[in-house]
Amino acid sequence: MAELAELEDPKTREVNEKHGDDHGVNLGKLRALAKRLKTQQELACQLWETGDTAARLLALLICRPKAFKRDELDVMLREARAPKVQDWLVNYVVKKSPHAEELRLAWSADPDPVVASAGWALTAECVRKKSENLDLSGLLDIIETEMKNAPDRLQWAMNHCLAQIGIEHPEYRSRAIDIGERLEVLKDYPTSPGCTSPFAPIWITEMVRRQQR
Structure with missing residues (x-):
């Protein structure tokens, strides 16, 4: 979370908020962080639970899509009110899920x-x-x-x-x-x-x- 806070940029946040996304982290830098962390399901779940939009985006990049139960994905979608979080959840996780x-x-x-x-x-x-x-x-x-x-x-x-x-x-x-x-x-x-x-x-x-x- 400290590392994500360091990546926060006010100008990026200003642009993102126009689209309903309340975070200021450059997505290229977020993907680079995810590449370094690799797949970590437990960490992904912890990041999701913070409720922070940037943390949730990172969680979706490092999670194991097939590890989520059907009802977990349903709850996650209903919690994911930021458009980018919803979009990544559907495209990166749900589409790869057996559910x-x-x-x-x-x-x-x-x-x-x-x-x-x-x-x-x-x-x-x-x-x-x-x-x-x-x-x-x-x-x-x-x-x-x-x-x-x-x-x-x-x-x-x-x-x-x-x-x-x-x-x-x-x-x-x-x-x-x-x-x-x-x-x-x-x-x-x-x-x-x-x-x-x-x-x-x-x-x-x-x-x-x-x-x-």
């Missing part, structure tokens, strides 16, 4: 939009890697009905899922693009030069173009 599918189903239907966004993030991953058990048409129905008025983080996750369906499944591509065009979610999102817009029709078209090179 990922069970949690995906439970979280997607959760009334808490932050929890539901984690479920949709896992669903987007399934669309990309193992979609055989997914009802893609049904997912598009939900997105078409609910995405426009969903809270920001849930909307972002649903939009990601929409784009993945359009990118990975040609039979649903035109419908995915049509939904994106009609709902106009993230249409005006500021995008840096050289980056792909998160607006689904542009995102889908660009990724398909790259695949066909």
